[in-house]
Amino acid sequence: MYRLYQKKEILFAILWIVIYCVLITPLKGVYGNESIVMLAGLAAVAACLTCFVKRYHLEEKYGLNRWPEDTKRFLYFIPMWILTTGNLWGGIHIKDPFSAQLTAALSMCLIGYIEELIFRGFLFQAMAGDGSLTTAVIVASATFGIGHIVNLFSGQSTLETAFQVPFAIVWGFIFTMVFLKSGSLLPGILAHALIDVFAEFSTDNPIMGYVYIAAAILIGIAYCLYLKRLPNSEIIGR
Secondary structure, three states: OHHHHHHOHHHHHHHHHHHHHHHHHHHHHHHOOOOHHHHHHHHHHHHHHHHHHHHOOOOOOOOOOOOOOOHHHHHHHHHHHHHHOHHHOOOEOOOOOHHHHHHHHHHHHHHHHHHHHHHHHHHHHHHHOOOOHHHHHHHHHHHHHHHHHHHHHHOOOHHHHHHHHHHHHHHHHHHHHHHHHHOOOHHHHHHHHHHHHHHHOEOOOHHHHHHHHHHHHHHHHHHHHHHHOOOOOOOOOO
């Protein structure tokens, strides 16, 4: 795998995206987020990725070894933190049994870590070092959002997926721009995990769901335009 990583880094990133989708989508469809089987599958993928990064000392390249300095430049990431709470705007619902919901929350944390590492870390960094930075931002963000179409194969409705894709694309741009400017995946991993965890504790409120999508698009665009003015991190494209 490391030889592929060295010679064809973009292909390596795509391979991991495929592996992740092929392994996890069926588990979600058959067992659900609350299943220990789902959690075990995600833990296995996360462990493989972490071992690869640590074995080849890639923590610096993906900004996994530090929190961004001078967060004031990024408005302390406040716009992103506000949007992470959106799934709770319609209310909080604690499902029974709580142990199953806790398992789902742990799975969501792992999803945040895995998806940020393979989309923002592997794919975006590979493209940033191999060509146009603008193209890398667009492709990494759009691929992340469009990739949510696979949720159709896990039993998610067509309507829900249709709203989820543009919502995820906006978040893809936010996460990518934060990594591009800060040089750290950690803020994106934390925000991504919180979004998914809060979704497990949210009340089914369609109206607030639409409000959240609209807010994410408007605030997300404004925040990305602000971040665009900042200098890029020196680690990008290495």
